[in-house]
Amino acid sequence: MVEDNEDDVFLLNAQLSARGLDTYSERVDSAHDLARALEEREWDLVISDHAMPGFDSASALEVVRRSGRDIPFIIYSGKISDHMAFSAMRNGVADYVQKGNIARLVPVIERELRGVETRRAVQTADARIHALAFFDTLSALPNQTLLRAQIDDWLDSARRSAEARHATLLVVDIDRFLRINTSFGYEAGNAVLREAVRRLIDRAGDGAMIARLSGDRFCVFAPACTTRALASGLAQRLMDAFATPIIKDGLELFLTASVGVAMTPDDGDDAQSLIMNAEAAMASAKRSGGNGLSFYAREMSASSAEKLVLETHLRHAVQRGELFLNYQPILNGQTGRPSGVEALLRWKHPQRGVVAPDRFIPLADESGLIVEIGAWVMREACTQGKRWHRQGMDDLSVSVNVSAVQFAQPRLLETVRTTLEDTGFPPEKLVLEITESVLMKDAETTIGMLKALKNMGVRISMDDFGTGYSSLSYLKRFPIDIVKIDKSFVRDINEDEDDAAIIRVIIALARSLRLTTVAEGVETPEQYGFLRREQCDRFQGYLFSRPVDADLLEQRIRAGGFDV
Known part of the structure; x- marks a missing residue:
């Protein structure tokens, strides 16, 4: 209320209240006080007298404009001609009402308040649209x-x-x-x-x-x-x-x-x-x-582009039948016969030929495709294992690698369950190979997942043992069945005393925990001889067979062609 007469302000408030309008008002009578009031509070209306000592409605309207506030401005005065009132309305005044004509002032106020409400709704919607377009809803950070x-x-x-x-x-x-x-x-x-x-x-x-x-x-x-x-x-x-x-x-x-x-x-x-x-x-x-x-570094862009192309092709590889499995036998140390096989994923690209596993498997992990591909591998391996069992090789187990991304997914349990049910493959013949570093990432959560898998009847193999950071106390608590000694230790056991000592400790530790040991990467008769002397249970490596397709492996098993 821009008004120099306190009685007029009191009377107007009383008349508005009597007509059911719940209002709060402040009286000002100078440019300084008006500017201060506009800064301190959000106002719905400015109602101004026209002529006051040292101040008038035109000056008050200019103060409102300079504040940047979009506030309806009503002149409520008995000392202004119609010509001046019309001129003021052309300059932005919302309306002019003769002082004392409260019957006309109330509808004007109600009309302007409706306009204020509408504008605020629009501003709120605009702000919401702006927030959705430029800010993240969860973090409130810019997008x-x-x-x-x-x-x-x-x-x-x-x-x-x-x-x-x-x-x-x-x-x-x-x-x-x-x-x-x-x-x-x-x-x-x-x-x-x-x-x-x-x-x-x-x-x-x-x-x-x-x-x-x-x-x-x-x-x-x-x-x-x-x-x-x-x-x-x-x-x-x-x-x-x-x-x-x-x-x-x-x-x-x-x-x-x-x-x-x-x-x-x-x-x-x-x-x-x-x-x-x-x-x-x-x-x-x-x-x-x-x-x-x-x-x-600039070479990263070229690498990224290449990876993007490869990832796009990999997404279609399952549907197009470009993925296939090879199998590498795992020999029993006592009989010299295969006790199991490891299923190894391969990809034959229609233009690039066979793509090396170390090129596409990390890409599948990084992109999340490994979850879908891993489920396919497990089903394919169990189907082949069941086929071998029907042909009389029912002692053969099948090992399938489980990546870090797969192991972090609760759906792994459902994948294993449905695969075993659909293929009819015996759970005790399925071995899930999980690397030591993956198991130790979150040991407490790992134990729960391993117990759930063990409850299904499958066996668990700790792959690449010795390369991670296992705690022996956790190793005792992990419900695992098999420890696979990493090939990096096997490679130099006949020349490196440290590697030989590590392997002796691993085998002794596994034996004390009633775990089966498998040495992978066995390539020479000397390595094989050392491991047999140390009573390693199982052997896997090029000395016996490279990974081959299922038919060739079956022929070699029947022919007994794995003697050293």
Whole structure:
């Protein structure tokens, strides 16, 4: 209420209240007080007298305009001509009412309030649309669209400056985050992500722009990091955000992160290039085992393009029948006859020929395709195993490799169950080979999964034993049946006393725990002789047979062709 007469304000409020309008008002009579009131509170209406000592409605309207507020302005005065009132309305005044004509003023106020409500609804909708378009709903961080616009604006400004400017873009990906969702549910996963965001913001520092790219992947643009040393320091701080466990429902969840770094102008002169190159560097850090950082190098882009093409082809390989299995026999140390076979995945590409497993299996892991492919391998291997059993080779077991990605999926249990039911393959003849490093990633969760698998009747083999970081106390608790000695120890047992000593310890340890030992990578009679003297239970390697197709393996088993 822009009014110099307190009695007029009191009377107007009383009349509005008597007509059922619940109002709050403040009286001002100067430009200074009006500006202060507009700054301190959100107002629905300004009702102004026209002529006051040292102040008038035109000056009041100008103060409202300068405030930037979209507030209806009503002149309520007895001292203004119709000509002046019409002129004021052309200048933006919502209406003019003669002072004392409360019967006309109330409908005007109600009309303007409806307009205010409508405009606010539109503003709220606009704000919501803006938030959905440019911000991530879970973390409240900018999304990739907004970040790219901010980075491109910064780069445009940098190009206009007289000197070249450098900055750093980092992509942060939480390692093996899928385990959180699959083990504890998406609510727990979302809570962990929000805590991760809080930690990243805390360590990124002032001036950094942070966005959520997708899932558990974040982007940090740091204009202040102008050298590789500064970029490396920031990357380390971001990785240190996960140095302490995140507590969820009383559980300590230990996480790590892989960080990829790209720097402008050398690694890109626009936001899209920088993000793509930082993601390529991050993928390189993941391939190195995660929990590390990698700076972008140009050869990564060529590698990424090649991988993308290969991944696209791999997605169709199952449907097109391009994948097949070879089998390598595992010989019994006492009889010299095969007691089992290991199923090994192969891919015959229609143009590239046979693709090496070390090229496409890591790609299948990284892309998640290994879950579908692994289920196919298990079904194919069990089907072939059942076929051999029908032909009289019913002592033969079949070993199938289970990757880290597969083992982290609760659906592995359903895959094993349905495969055994559909193929009729005996559970006790199926051996699931899981690497030592995978089993030790989260030992407590691992024990639960292994017990569930054992309850189905299948056997568990710890693959690549000796290359990881097993705790003997956990080894005793793991419900496993077989320990496979890694070929890196077998290779030099006749020349390297350390390797020979390690193998002796592994065999003795396995025997004390009533576990079967399998030595893989046996290639020479000397290696075979040493392992037999140390009473290793099973042998696998090129000395006996390379991986071959099912028909050839069957012929050799019937012919007894595995003697050394």
